[in-house]
Amino acid sequence: MSLFLIQALHVAAALGVFTALGAICLADKPGKGATILHGISLVLLLLVGLHLLVSQELLKSGGWWHVKILLWLVLGAAPALARRKLLPPAALLGILLALGALSAFLGLAKPF
Numbered sequence: 001m002s003l004f005l006i007q008a009l010h011v012a013a014a015l016g017v018f019t020a021l022g023a024i025c026l027a028d029k030p031g032k033g034a035t036i037l038h039g040i041s042l043v044l045l046l047l048v049g050l051h052l053l054v055s056q057e058l059l060k061s062g063g064w065w066h067v068k069i070l071l072w073l074v075l076g077a078a079p080a081l082a083r084r085k086l087l088p089p090a091a092l093l094g095i096l097l098a099l100g101a102l103s104a105f106l107g108l109a110k111p112f
């Protein structure tokens with residue numbers, strides 16, 4: 001499969017995660033669909049990300065991708081954080097979007 005297609009799949013999986021997080025954070029009672037979309041997109045995001053790492057021999061390129069895995073874990077825990085209502089929903093979503101942007105930056109710049 002072409003590299004561009006795999007990269008686009010990685011981005012599409014991230015879009016799926018954030019579409020679901022929007023529904024989960026902002027709805028009064030999130031539907032089952034959002035939870036399913038969150039789970040499937042999250043797994044796809046990780047698997048395609050790992051594929052990109054291995055297929056392009058980026059495993060030894062630095063620590064940036066370890067941070068991306070930590071950010072991925074936060075996105076995975078986000079529905080539980082939303083349920084606890086520790087933060088206003090819009091604030092939580094804003095923070096999650098900022099973490100998503102950081103993850104995109106790390107993937108593009110590979111700064112360390």
Ligand code: HEM
Nearest residue numbers: 007010014046049050052053068069071072100103104107
């Ligand atoms: C936390 C959520 C994540 C978001 C929002 C995200 C987003 C992105 C974006 C936008 C890019 C640049 C476009 C592209 O190359 O496809 C990228 C690159 C990359 N991501 Fe992620 N990513 C996330 C998680 C992960 C995870 C968990 C891994 C697995 C270790 C990963 C591995 C990679 C790799 C290896 C690249 C570089 C691909 C290349 O240079 O060709 N990402 N990511």
